[in-house]
Amino acid sequence: MKKQNAFVLCVMVLAFQMLFFGCKPDVSTQNTLVAGKGQAKYVFLFIGDGMSMSQISSAEVFATARASKDIEVTRLGFSQFPVTGLVTTYDAGTFITDSASAGTAIATGNKTLSGVVNMDVGKTQEFKPITEYIHEAGMKVGIVSTVTLNHATPASFYAKAPSRSNYYDIAVQLAQSDFDYYGGGSLLQHNGKNGDEQSAIDIARSNGFTYVDTKETINALKPGSGKVIAISPVLQDDGAMTYEIDRKRDELSLADFTRKGIELLDNPKGFFMMVEGGKIDWASHANDAGAAIHDVLALDAAIGVALEFAKKHPKETLIVVTGDHETGGMTIGFAGTQYDTFFDKVALQTRSYVAFDEEVLKPYKAKTPANAARLADLIPAIQQSFGVDYNSLTDFQKEQIEFAFQRSMGNEQIRSFAEDIYVLYGGYEPLTVKLTQMMNQTAGIGWTSYAHTGVPVPAFASGVHQEIFGGYYDNTDLYYKLASVMNLKVN
Numbered sequence: 001m002k003k004q005n006a007f008v009l010c011v012m013v014l015a016f017q018m019l020f021f022g023c024k025p026d027v028s029t030q031n032t033l034v035a036g037k038g039q040a041k042y043v044f045l046f047i048g049d050g051m052s053m054s055q056i057s058s059a060e061v062f063a064t065a066r067a068s069k070d071i072e073v074t075r076l077g078f079s080q081f082p083v084t085g086l087v088t089t090y091d092a093g094t095f096i097t098d099s100a101s102a103g104t105a106i107a108t109g110n111k112t113l114s115g116v117v118n119m120d121v122g123k124t125q126e127f128k129p130i131t132e133y134i135h136e137a138g139m140k141v142g143i144v145s146t147v148t149l150n151h152a153t154p155a156s157f158y159a160k161a162p163s164r165s166n167y168y169d170i171a172v173q174l175a176q177s178d179f180d181y182y183g184g185g186s187l188l189q190h191n192g193k194n195g196d197e198q199s200a201i202d203i204a205r206s207n208g209f210t211y212v213d214t215k216e217t218i219n220a221l222k223p224g225s226g227k228v229i230a231i232s233p234v235l236q237d238d239g240a241m242t243y244e245i246d247r248k249r250d251e252l253s254l255a256d257f258t259r260k261g262i263e264l265l266d267n268p269k270g271f272f273m274m275v276e277g278g279k280i281d282w283a284s285h286a287n288d289a290g291a292a293i294h295d296v297l298a299l300d301a302a303i304g305v306a307l308e309f310a311k312k313h314p315k316e317t318l319i320v321v322t323g324d325h326e327t328g329g330m331t332i333g334f335a336g337t338q339y340d341t342f343f344d345k346v347a348l349q350t351r352s353y354v355a356f357d358e359e360v361l362k363p364y365k366a367k368t369p370a371n372a373a374r375l376a377d378l379i380p381a382i383q384q385s386f387g388v389d390y391n392s393l394t395d396f397q398k399e400q401i402e403f404a405f406q407r408s409m410g411n412e413q414i415r416s417f418a419e420d421i422y423v424l425y426g427g428y429e430p431l432t433v434k435l436t437q438m439m440n441q442t443a444g445i446g447w448t449s450y451a452h453t454g455v456p457v458p459a460f461a462s463g464v465h466q467e468i469f470g471g472y473y474d475n476t477d478l479y480y481k482l483a484s485v486m487n488l489k490v491n
């Protein structure tokens with residue numbers, strides 16, 4: 001081939017690649033669809049916030065240990081998906097991303113700084129999320145999360161903000177959006193940080209949204225209800241849905257919000273739904289494996305609802321499951337238990353750390369002066385909440401719990417004991433975090449951090465064009481892969 005012709009061909013190939021995959025032709029080879037298959041018309045993206053293999057494997061080992069003493073692994077529904085990939089998560093400023101930059105990477109294909117939602121590192125240029133292209137293509141869009149709907153991960157699918165903490169501004173962008181279904185946790189600071197702004201809920205209503213926050217009104221929603229914001233009637237910490245471990249049987253679950261989303265979004269032109277299990281992250285920040293594991297199982301149940309839908313539309317549905325980063329540096333294995341695990345102990349936990357704080361520790365603190373506080377008063381509640389047999393603990397363990405208890409009760413003289421309070425308790429209630437850590441350790445679960453970590457996350461795919469989600473790639477590639485399966489012409 002003549003040099004000139006080769007150049008022309010090269011330019012043509014590059015232009016073709018840029019047309020379909022944006023300005024990153026290096027990733028396009030991984031995103032090539034198998035010819036002869038139609039575009040994905042129904043696309044589900046499940047994001048386990050803070051979920052990497054440790055959280056997933058722990059849920060699997062837990063599910064096994066709950067049923068038998070055999071050494072085997074009970075697979076979750078999504079970990080049996082036919083295609084598995086690995087995804088790097090670093091952002092523009094650190095190997096350890098936060099949810100805002102990770103959400104930006106997945107939703108727009110761009111790296112940015114931690115804390116920034118769909119804007120560049122200079123916080124001047126806005127990035128257009130994939131959901132806007134999806135909406136322009138005539139498909140419906142749904143966004144579901146167990147945490148507040150204006151939290152970083154869901155926000156990445158409809159908003160642009162220099163800071164994820166601009167909750168009111170993000171809530172207003174949700175209210176002014178033209179997407180079809182928002183479901184799950186509430187809108188944090190919906191009437192402004194100081195409560196003196198026009199409610200984003202009112203703005204949403206004037207923009208044509210139906211806003212519902214009771215079980216009856218949510219259940220009554222039917223196709224044709226128009227644009228909907230459906231908020232869980234039961235909220236726990238910071239306006240989020242309750243942890244799965246604390247959820248009463250008659251409370252709406254993440255699976256319920258997913259099922260309602262399918263019902264409302266299903267239409268001849270198709271839909272895209274992002275569903276976030278947001279509290280896997282929150283539980284992992286607090287080093288509470290029991291709460292994290294139950295929320296992984298709740299995410300798996302929600303994915304099961306999507307799988308049921310996929311059975312009816314096998315040639316047109318794609319389900320992708322991933323995490324945005326790992327949280328807590330969780331692992332299966334602890335120095336004190338060496339090669340053994342005792343995950344059946346995790347099944348003895350009956351409350352999340354939040355429920356223990358709210359239902360046990362706070363009421364006790366409210367009625368008990370620090371100098372009258374006795375750990376013995378709380379032992380029955382501790383045993384009932386965490387399955388810890390206090391008498392079986394070592395003197396060293398009892399000492400650590402006593403110190404944490406004194407610290408939770410505000411006894412100042414105890415402070416000199418700990419050279420680094422943050423490393424010990426991470427800003428949580430000292431007694432509660434010590435109890436979950438100790439209980440996790442006796443089960444053989446270790447934690448290294450109260451923040452995120454920089455390990456990759458897995459991706460699982462099932463459905464039409466599932467094969468392009470195999471391999472080892474970057475979180476920005478998820479954007480290009482999702483765009484290509486829906487045949488979107490993205491920038």
Ligand SMILES: [Zn+2]
Pocket residue numbers: 049050098099100102153281324325
């Ligand atoms: Zn996150």
